Amino acid sequence: MDFVTIERQALHALRDSSKVIKIPSDRENDRTADTLAQLVEKLKMNEPVCVSVQVHDSRFQKYACTTPVGKHILELAARIDCSGSVVQDQITENQCQLLVSFPERLANVVSQNRNATFLFDATLYWERLCDTVLLFHFTKAQQADNGEGVKVDTKHLLKVLKMLAVLLLRRGKSDIMIRRLGMIPKYLFDGEHFCDRFANLIEAAFEASKQLHFSLKSQRRAEVSSLWHRWNSLLFQLIEKRAEIKDVVLSALSALINAPAGGNSIQLANNVFDTVCVHQLSIAGPxxxxxxxxxxxxxxxxxxxxxxxxGLTHREQECFSALFKKWENKEFVTSADLSLNMRLLHPVMYVLLYLHKKAPAESRFPDAFVGALLNGVTIRLDSTRGPELRNCAMTVAAAYATLFVTSADGVAPLLQDANFSAALNEWMKEEPGTSQYAEAVSAATQMKNKPVVAVGLEMRVSSLVEVFPLDPDEEYHFFARPSHSKEEKSIAAQTIDAPVAIVQLDSTEAPLPSFGQQKYAKDELGEHVSILSSIRECYNALVGVGRSPNAQLHEVQEATESGLRGLSDAFGKLRQRIGSDLFNAVSRETGPLVAVLLPTLISLSIHAPEDQKQYLVQLRYTIIVDLIVLNPPLALNQLGGMVYRSNYGIYQRTELIKAIGEAAFVLSQVEVAPASAASTGTGHEQAMVTEKLQRIYPPIPTHELSSGRKPSIVVSEGKSTRRWGNAVVERHNRTRPRHYSNLLGDVAAAFVAVFLHKLDADHFAFFQEVDPYTPCAILDSLTSVFQGITNVRHVAAELSEKNFDFFFAVCTRHPNLSVRKAAWASMVEVMRTWCGVAPLWIRRKDGERIFNRDAVAYRSLVFTKTWLSALEILQHTCADMVQKSDPCGHTALIAVSSLRDLVCDRDDFYSMLARVEERALEE
Structure with a gap:
C-alpha cells in the first residue's frame, strides 16, 4: 500500500471516529488508538530503513526502499520530466511539503477527538524520513541486477531529496538530521561518491537558511539565518564525537570550498568558510x-x-581579524557570558600556535594583530569579573612571549612569574609534546643572558621603537611587573606627549606609552570637556556602572537626569556636523555602546514632576534619534529585535518606531556648509567667534523654550553687548543660501528592513491585531523613509517596487479599518516616490504634516511599465471596494484619484506643449 493511500485512510478513519457520539459503555475511545497503531505499522516506523541502488546505465539507476515513505519519494522523482517547468517544480515541492508536514496534519485531526489516548510519535516519523533522505544520498550503487527497484534519473532524485532536506531544516529538524547522519554506517563515508552527495546536502542546508525574499533581507552580508550556523556547529560536534568520519567530512568540506568557481559555488564556499572559520571561532564560542x-x-x-x-592568505586574514577583534572587544569582556569569554581562549591560543608553525624560522607575529592581541590581554588583566579572565590573559601573554619574543630581557621577567608560567603550562598539558614551553624558556633564560632556542623556537632581539600599537619586533615588557627602582625612575621621567630621546626609547627603563585614543582634536563641548569623555560618563550614569547597590531613589534619578542632559548636549553638537570627520570618528568609537544604551534608554524609569518628566522623556526620544543618526547600521540592527519584542509596552514600542522615522527624516536633509564661505575672511571671523564663545551667568533656561525660539538665543558672550551680540551673527548666517545632502540613500534598505525583515507568521501578527497603534506607527515611519529618498533615484525606484506588495497587502487584508486607511495614505507616498514626484504631505519641525502644494516635479517624473501595472491593480481594487460599499472605499478612491491625476497632468502638459509647438510652426 502506497503512502498516499495510507494517509487518506488514516485521516478519514480519525475524522469519522471524532464525529461518532461517545457512549461510556462503548469502546469508541480505542478506535483512535487502534487507527494510530495501525498507521505506525503500515508506515513501518518501528523498522529500520533499507535502501538498495543498482547500476542501470550512465543516467538512470534502480532504487528500492522497504518503507512506504521511501517508495513515495521514488514515485515523486520518477514523475519529474525533463521539461524543467516551474509548474512541475511547484507540484513536486507541494508533494514534499505534504510528506514533511504529515505529523502536524495528523495532530490537527487527532486533536478534534478529546478522548484520544494514543499519541503519534512525530519525532520517530521525522527520524525515519531523515534516514530515508540520507540513505538515498549516500548509498553506493551495486553492479548486480535482480530486476527489483524503480528506474529513476539520479538528478531528479537528488532534486526531490534536496527539497525534502530544505523543508525539514526550515522546520527546525537540523538536530535530527545531524544525529541520524552520525548513525550511518562507516563504509558509506568514503570515496568521491560521498563528497559529491555531501555537497548536495550542504547546498540544501544553505538553501534552507537563506533569508526570505521579502523586504530586502539579502542586503546583509551573510544572507543566511542562524539555522546555517547551527547546522555547521552541530556538524562539527558530530565529527568530534565520531572520530572515524572526521577526516572524510573535513575533506568533503575542503573540496566544497576549494571547488572551481561556477554558478552559486562561490557564494556557498564563502558562506561555508565564514560560518566555520569566522562565526564558529569568534562568535559561537567553540x-x-x-x-x-x-x-x-x-x-x-x-x-x-x-x-x-x-605573508597571510586572504582567508587567514579574514579569520584572524574577526577573532582578534572579538578578543579586544571591551564590551564582550565586561558584559558577555563568562563561559563564552573562557572558550574564546582556545581559538586565540591555537591561532598563536598556527602562526608560529606557519613560519617558525621568522617567529614574527603579524603587525596588524599585535595591538588587538595586547589590548585584549590588558582588558582581561584589569577586569574584576573573576580570576578566570586574568588566567586567560596570563595564558595568552605567556604564549605570545614564548613563541614570538626572542629577547632574554623580554621573556625572563614575565615567565619567571609563577602565575604566568603556571597558566601556560596548565593549558599546554592537553597538547602533546608542547606542555613545557614556558618552563623550558624560563630555565634557558636563567642560564644564559642571551637569546635562547627552546623546543625549536628561534628567538630574536629587538627594541621599542613605536608607540601604540606596539611593533611586534620590540622587547616584551608590557605585562612584566616593574621593580620599585623602575617605578621611581618612571615617575621622574618625561610624559608620553613630550619629545623623548631615542636613547630613552631603547632603554628598558623608559615609561610605557598609553594605550588607546582618549580624545580627538576639536571635539570639546566647552570648558575642556571632550565629547568622548562626556558620552562615556553619561553612559556610566545611565547604565549604573560604579553605582552602589544601596543607592537611594533620588540618587538614581539624579544620575539618570544628568546622563540624559549630558548625552543631549553631546549629540546636539554632533548633529550640526553630520558627515564630518569628527562625526565619523565618534560614531566609530561609540559603536559598542549602542547595543546596551538603546534598551537602557527605552526602559528608564523617570520619577519627577509632570513638567520635568515630560521634558526628560522628550530628551530621551531625541537621544534615541541621535543614536540612530550617529550609527545607523548598529542602531537599526539592535532596534530590529526590539520593535517586535514582547517585553516592551505599546508606548515604548511606538516611541522606538517614531524615532526610526525621525532619524530617517534627519538623514534625508543634512545641511552642508558651503566651502566658499569657509574660505572668505567674513566666514573665518564668524567661525572664530563661534569657537570662542564663553558661558555667561545667569544662564538662560533654553530647555523650557520651544524649538522655534532656541536658535535665536545663544547663551554666550557677544561682541557688542553682554548677551545679545551673537544674535547678529545668527541673523547674518540665516541670509546665506543653505545646501543640503541626502545621506539616507545608502542606508534606506536597512531602515525598511528594521520593520519588514522579520515579518514571518509570528511577527506579522502585529499587523493583524485589533490595536491599531503599532501598525499605524510603523506605516508612518516607513512613509518617512520613502519620502526621504525621493531624490535618490538609483535607490528609490527599486526599493519602492520591491515593497509595493507589502503595502498592498496591508491596504486590502488588514482587519482594522484605521490601519487600512493609513496604509492607503502610505501607498500614495510610495507610488509618488517610485515615479519621482515630491511627497504629497511634508513634515514640519514640530512633527505636524502639512499639504505640499509644490508636489509635482516634471523633471524626474518617470512612469515605468511596472508602475503603470501597479496603478492598474490599485484601480481595480478600488473599484471592487466601492462596488462592495467597503468602509475604506472612499479613502481608496481619493488615493487612486491623486495617483491618476499625476498621469493626467503629465498627458495634459505634453498635449499643451504640442499645441504650442504647432502654433509656433504655423506662424
Missing amino acids: TRAIARTIVKDFLPAVAGAADANH
Whole structure:
C-alpha cells in the first residue's frame, strides 16, 4: 500500500471516529488508538530503513526502499520530466511539503477527538524520513541486477531529496538530521561518491537558511539565518564525537570550498568558510576540541595562496581579524557570558600556535594583530569579573612571549612569574609534546643572558621603537611587573606627549606609552570637556556602572537626569556636523555602546514632576534619534529585535518606531556648509567667534523654550553687548543660501528592513491585531523613509517596487479599518516616490504634516511599465471596494484619484506643449 493511500485512510478513519457520539459503555475511545497503531505499522516506523541502488546505465539507476515513505519519494522523482517547468517544480515541492508536514496534519485531526489516548510519535516519523533522505544520498550503487527497484534519473532524485532536506531544516529538524547522519554506517563515508552527495546536502542546508525574499533581507552580508550556523556547529560536534568520519567530512568540506568557481559555488564556499572559520571561532564560542579541529586541520586545507605583502592568505586574514577583534572587544569582556569569554581562549591560543608553525624560522607575529592581541590581554588583566579572565590573559601573554619574543630581557621577567608560567603550562598539558614551553624558556633564560632556542623556537632581539600599537619586533615588557627602582625612575621621567630621546626609547627603563585614543582634536563641548569623555560618563550614569547597590531613589534619578542632559548636549553638537570627520570618528568609537544604551534608554524609569518628566522623556526620544543618526547600521540592527519584542509596552514600542522615522527624516536633509564661505575672511571671523564663545551667568533656561525660539538665543558672550551680540551673527548666517545632502540613500534598505525583515507568521501578527497603534506607527515611519529618498533615484525606484506588495497587502487584508486607511495614505507616498514626484504631505519641525502644494516635479517624473501595472491593480481594487460599499472605499478612491491625476497632468502638459509647438510652426 502506497503512502498516499495510507494517509487518506488514516485521516478519514480519525475524522469519522471524532464525529461518532461517545457512549461510556462503548469502546469508541480505542478506535483512535487502534487507527494510530495501525498507521505506525503500515508506515513501518518501528523498522529500520533499507535502501538498495543498482547500476542501470550512465543516467538512470534502480532504487528500492522497504518503507512506504521511501517508495513515495521514488514515485515523486520518477514523475519529474525533463521539461524543467516551474509548474512541475511547484507540484513536486507541494508533494514534499505534504510528506514533511504529515505529523502536524495528523495532530490537527487527532486533536478534534478529546478522548484520544494514543499519541503519534512525530519525532520517530521525522527520524525515519531523515534516514530515508540520507540513505538515498549516500548509498553506493551495486553492479548486480535482480530486476527489483524503480528506474529513476539520479538528478531528479537528488532534486526531490534536496527539497525534502530544505523543508525539514526550515522546520527546525537540523538536530535530527545531524544525529541520524552520525548513525550511518562507516563504509558509506568514503570515496568521491560521498563528497559529491555531501555537497548536495550542504547546498540544501544553505538553501534552507537563506533569508526570505521579502523586504530586502539579502542586503546583509551573510544572507543566511542562524539555522546555517547551527547546522555547521552541530556538524562539527558530530565529527568530534565520531572520530572515524572526521577526516572524510573535513575533506568533503575542503573540496566544497576549494571547488572551481561556477554558478552559486562561490557564494556557498564563502558562506561555508565564514560560518566555520569566522562565526564558529569568534562568535559561537567553540569547545577546545572543535577549535583545535578548525585551526589545525581545516584552516590549512582551505587557506589558499599567501599574499606576498602580508605573508597571510586572504582567508587567514579574514579569520584572524574577526577573532582578534572579538578578543579586544571591551564590551564582550565586561558584559558577555563568562563561559563564552573562557572558550574564546582556545581559538586565540591555537591561532598563536598556527602562526608560529606557519613560519617558525621568522617567529614574527603579524603587525596588524599585535595591538588587538595586547589590548585584549590588558582588558582581561584589569577586569574584576573573576580570576578566570586574568588566567586567560596570563595564558595568552605567556604564549605570545614564548613563541614570538626572542629577547632574554623580554621573556625572563614575565615567565619567571609563577602565575604566568603556571597558566601556560596548565593549558599546554592537553597538547602533546608542547606542555613545557614556558618552563623550558624560563630555565634557558636563567642560564644564559642571551637569546635562547627552546623546543625549536628561534628567538630574536629587538627594541621599542613605536608607540601604540606596539611593533611586534620590540622587547616584551608590557605585562612584566616593574621593580620599585623602575617605578621611581618612571615617575621622574618625561610624559608620553613630550619629545623623548631615542636613547630613552631603547632603554628598558623608559615609561610605557598609553594605550588607546582618549580624545580627538576639536571635539570639546566647552570648558575642556571632550565629547568622548562626556558620552562615556553619561553612559556610566545611565547604565549604573560604579553605582552602589544601596543607592537611594533620588540618587538614581539624579544620575539618570544628568546622563540624559549630558548625552543631549553631546549629540546636539554632533548633529550640526553630520558627515564630518569628527562625526565619523565618534560614531566609530561609540559603536559598542549602542547595543546596551538603546534598551537602557527605552526602559528608564523617570520619577519627577509632570513638567520635568515630560521634558526628560522628550530628551530621551531625541537621544534615541541621535543614536540612530550617529550609527545607523548598529542602531537599526539592535532596534530590529526590539520593535517586535514582547517585553516592551505599546508606548515604548511606538516611541522606538517614531524615532526610526525621525532619524530617517534627519538623514534625508543634512545641511552642508558651503566651502566658499569657509574660505572668505567674513566666514573665518564668524567661525572664530563661534569657537570662542564663553558661558555667561545667569544662564538662560533654553530647555523650557520651544524649538522655534532656541536658535535665536545663544547663551554666550557677544561682541557688542553682554548677551545679545551673537544674535547678529545668527541673523547674518540665516541670509546665506543653505545646501543640503541626502545621506539616507545608502542606508534606506536597512531602515525598511528594521520593520519588514522579520515579518514571518509570528511577527506579522502585529499587523493583524485589533490595536491599531503599532501598525499605524510603523506605516508612518516607513512613509518617512520613502519620502526621504525621493531624490535618490538609483535607490528609490527599486526599493519602492520591491515593497509595493507589502503595502498592498496591508491596504486590502488588514482587519482594522484605521490601519487600512493609513496604509492607503502610505501607498500614495510610495507610488509618488517610485515615479519621482515630491511627497504629497511634508513634515514640519514640530512633527505636524502639512499639504505640499509644490508636489509635482516634471523633471524626474518617470512612469515605468511596472508602475503603470501597479496603478492598474490599485484601480481595480478600488473599484471592487466601492462596488462592495467597503468602509475604506472612499479613502481608496481619493488615493487612486491623486495617483491618476499625476498621469493626467503629465498627458495634459505634453498635449499643451504640442499645441504650442504647432502654433509656433504655423506662424
